[in-house]
Amino acid sequence: MTSRLLGLGLLALALPAWPSNGPAHPTALRLDAGAAPPLIDGRLGDAAWQRAPVYERFAQFLPIDKQPARWRTTVQVLVTDDALVFGIRAWDAEPGRIRAPLARRDQVKADQDYVAVFIDPVGHRRTAQYVRVSPAGALEDGQFSAEEDSEDTAPDFDVEAAAMRLPDGYSIELRWPLAALRFPHAGGAPWRVMVARNIPREDRTLNVSAPALTKDALSFIAELQPLDGLDDLVEQVRERSFITFRPELTLRTTRDSDEAGTRRARKASLGAEFKWRPRADWVIDATLNPDFSQVELDAPQLAGNTRFALSVPEKRGFFLESADVVGPTQPDESGENRSLAAFYTRAITDPEHGLRATWRGAGAEATALSLRDAGGGQVLRAGAFATGSGLQPEGSQASFARGRMQFGGLGLAGLVSLRDFGEGLSTEVVGSDGVWRAGDSDQWRGHLLLSRTTLGIAADGQVQRVGRERGHRAWLGWRHRDGDWVANVNVEEVSPRFANDNGFVNQSGIRRASAMGYLRLGPRELLVDMHESEVQLTVQETRTLADPLLGVAGGQVVDRLFQPGFWFAAARNTGVWGHVGLDSHRAKSGGRLHATRTLLLGFESNPGELLSFLMGEVEWGRRLDVDADRVGLGLQAELQAKLRAPLPAGLWLEFEQRLGLGWVEGPNGQRAFTDRSAQSLAVLHLSPRDSLRMISQHTHFTRREDASVALAAEDGRDRQLSVMFQHRVGLSRLFSIGLTRASERPGQVRRRELFAKLALGY
Template sequence: MPSIFNTNSKLISALLLASAAATGEASVPGAAALPAMVSAGALPQLDGVLDDDAWRDAPVYDTFHEYLPENGRPAPPQLRTTVQVLVADGALVFGIRAWDNAPHQRQDALARRDKVGMDQDFIGIWLDPTGHGRAAQFVRINTAGVISDGMYRADEDLSDLGPDFPIDAAVRLLDDGYSMEVRWPLSNLRFPYEGGKTWRAMIERSVPHAGGLLLTSTPLTGDALSHIAVLQDITGMGATVAGVRDRAFLELKPELTMRATRDDDADGLRRANRASLGLEVNARPRADWVFNGTLNPDYSQVEIDEPTSSGASRIALSLPEKRGFFLESADVLGLPLAAFYSRTVADPQWGLRATWRAAALDATAMSLRDQPGGVVLRGGPYETAQYDQSARTLASLVRGRWHGAGLLLGAFASRRDYGRDGANTVFGLDGQWRGDGQQAAWLLMQSNSNVALRDEGLPAQRTATRRGVYGWGKFTHISDVWWNDAAFEASSGGFVNDNGFVPQTGVLRFEVNLNRRLGAQRPAWNGLAVDLYETEAHLGLHEIRTVGDSVSGQTGGQVVERKLQPGVWFRGPRQLNFWANLGFDQQRANRLGQLHDTRALHFGVESSPLPWLPRFNAEVTLGRQLDVDADRVGRGGNVTLDLGWRRALPNGWAVELDQRWNRAWVQGTLGQPAFVDTGWRMLAMLHFTPADSLRLLAQNTAGERRDDGVTALEPWAEKQLHRSLLYRHLWRHGRSMSVGYSRDRTRMPAVTNQALTVKFQWEV
């Protein structure tokens, strides 16, 4: 997970953004407007060359600022960047010219969609067509023509990369840099039908070989580690927005999946062949309404989750969403995971969704029929119980928001219907208040549940209705040198949210983070000085206590976890981030156990050290670790290592190689680990052209318990292996063909699953 310092810095920048936007101050002195010209002629030919007549007359914007590694400086003259904007044929068309005095050092290998990062030369375009400053649609195009796009939410400083917008782009490499043309259809942007604010935008440029330089068309500050902390108005569009708000679009994306499977387990060998049809529908009758539908979607070729170890803990970890249906209009949903967690829907048979936007109101509603086979999570004070979903369920949610000057108020209702076996219903209220350097956010929920979930594949069972409550609040205060926050969370033992993510219930949680910004530093070791662009000191306080519950017999006031963590964070050259915490912590394994001392050292480093090694990330915990099952503490740790390797090949091909390794362990008294949890993952991509690629994925996860010399727990071992090979050809956006083979194997018990899949998607 990211360091607590990065997380806090991002939150602060998001608050600054939102506060400014809410008070109408997102455009600040120095953020000159971005001029746009309505083209009376034909749409420029999209070839990356800015030689069409329309470009000769379009106004030029060329004021860029350095944001990283040190903000506040003007852009270097040898890296001049210009932007022109046309409104033509129902689209915004951007023309970018980027000069470079060292074009031979450009980093631009082919990569997967949504994998454009700071290790590559790219142009980024961020658009906020609502003008609220709370969210933005964005696209990044590297100089090999690879696209990353998605939706950004400022309240949590999160980017959802699931949405794929029908954006066309072309790049032309030049002896002194490059030029780029980008066409973004207006019909694909989300904005109110009337009464909306001025559209706002920001353009960014990444230059890795210039010390990880990131230039922006707006003057971002060092404490605003958010890409839309300052936005600039787009002027000159005139009646264009009014003219396009009634333009409707309908997108139909049928898919055909053919699969041959072979399963081998204790019941013998079984073979099967199956073909299925699916359909995805996206419709916008006018600017403020969007409707989405999915019928029998096949998610088998969505990349599987990376292995992430929680050590010997029994508390579940959340996983990122990768399916586009759930990420549409994520800014309107705008709810914490506790209220809605889309991964609770595992295999929908069908899904419907509608989203509406007005100038000060917005709302979204969805309903999905989920087929058996998923996992339902229900929390407790010391563990997250997992239950197999053995029957079809109906997951539904309706959400509405009102946003004004500095204040946002929202409400929602959620229901998981198990049919005759009962239902889980949740009602909630949430809000945010923002002032000068301050924010308060809150969430209140009540649940009513009359369904009991049972182990070992047994069906759910209707029970008497039980109610539960949940509350969360957070306050943040910002000044020039401090940013501090305090959070509170409470839930009763009877609270259940089967559509959300509440891995612990029946607890009170308090958390305080104090961050002192120390500015740039230049320490020296043995006469060698190192530039640290940003330095922070941190103190974290955290405690979880139980709430009494007569049903489970849990007593109240019992300490589950207590943390005291002072630490430091700094940012340096080569996109280096380093953080370290000393953990003076305590943990309890269960309600009958003792409170153990779990002091440890926590540290992490991330960097882009070399052009061919653009990503090096490591996070390490070493010290006393709690073995929950054994209710004992031993020496141990948790280590995660991520490496990314990129290389352009002479024939125009390119190769990507990403590796991840993590290991958690607790040492026993017999000279060997008593508990070990290990994960390994290797993903290799060979790109033949921007439209053709071959993906190889190999992943192993393993867990083992041995004799610890104390508790005499029964030893066990399990291992899971995944191998898959996928070829994909993309004709154009929304039209693709893929052929894949996968093999999954589990040991103890021994189960092998193999599948050959051919899939066609054709957008009409």
């Protein structure tokens, strides 16, 4: 303890003194018309920075909130003709300990030093655009949602940033074009901002420029501050028109082989994306023949012992414009994202062309889009015990619209979703959703969706026309958060015939109630110094609704969960959690309700600069073998590790490894099935703009033959390899060339593709 206090004292002496009478809020300096904007080089040496007001009232948020900031950070803001420019100075008494590896876009995480800027130009603190910049100039950007208190890194903004390492810290310049901000034409609230600074040492520290922000708040952006000094900026720029045109050319050659033979093809594809902001509150997007291949491969998931379809995140740019107007895209604290039931963009497989319009007002917002989809994906039809799937018809029109109005703390929205496959096959969904902020600690959310479809799935997996089927989905959720406890309570009902071919519906014909509660115990010392600690309890029960079509009787328990657990945070951004699962599950209608008894333990940490992230979770005990409809001793485990290493000549190596393993024993003590997955990702950063990336991943599911339950032996393998060189300058210039190989068994399916892609932004 004495050495720690001595170290803090030396740190305080090492820091320069600064005045405490600066502005109460971040304040911008308007540059005169025609004045030269600052050069974005990270130096903060331009004359304008000498005149800009300095804000430095930072407070600690992590590991313990409501504490004075130990590291000095200052913020300055300039306003040019077409952008906000942030100048941020981060002092550090031990600059040699700053962690600043080269990293891919959207990979600036808690294991690195960084500064982050959150902007809410609507001013209601419901959503915020954010950008993180590391001392190496690496970028992460995205959208933060207050409703889920979570961030979505998928959206990318056309920002420019530069960093400069200094003998006593580092400095950042961030240019945020006004064209990349979304705000009302008139009547909007003052623009709001917050700056955060991350310092990953033995105890990760996060300082914020909003001193009133505490962990008791419902969201991280609850205390965004007004950005002073803008004066009539909104009035001056709200009529400006911005246009972005992004043509792209893709060349590819493929070779596919299976038991039927080998096929070769060559293709040149010319596409384009167009974005027009005629004035501040409108954005028009168009896409023509987009090439959405060669995004990062979706991380493999253990799927051999699950009855239900799995969702994957969206990564395609066209769908990410103003994604918050469509609805939340990330899970809330309970881990659920029920908004995907209304609109799930990955249901649109291969768009040929599309058009979208988004509007924002001071108290309302709306978006509408329509795309022609070439098809090739899956159509889902869910039940209470499993998700059925069929091959999506080629050629369909997907349309979606949602509008929302805000009345103080109450937000109400209406939506419509249409999918027309032709030949009388269509699905229509209408509905409403809402959110109510009932004070500083409570939030209510819910939706009601009504569906009508003529598309069904035959026993052989082919789609077929059926009589018009109707269904509904209703959900109501309550979230509470204060200094003592956190709660999430949800009730929902999904009728047997509810379907949405523009959404994600993996279970229907059920009625469910769930609750998750966390009692916050605060800092504790028990074997280790806990910065935070909680005891937790999760309970849930899901019952069937009567479904004569599938022969499912009503009132059957599908699952019943009772999971007391714990969580605590410690040094090196370490979190440890666990629970006892005193659960019950039913595998099929009319089957036995099996008692499953498991123990789950997990941890995550940022151990150091080389091994920057480590996460592991294992669940062991009596687990359900879904296909065999029995319980056996089993395990499910996941491990993730990230390494970042400097190399000679200023190169950086980034390596990530994901491993998954699941198995359940049969009555004879042998493993009835084994489910494995693995993904290795290596990135050699040649410069901040150039990188060489390799991804290798595979899944492998095996099952022993078991005549007692009429199960045949299985051996399914899926392997993928991708190697790509990429040159990228923000969002304006992209060139990539690479090779992908894939194989699948059974079927002996093999695919090889060589590709080159060039995209330019104007």
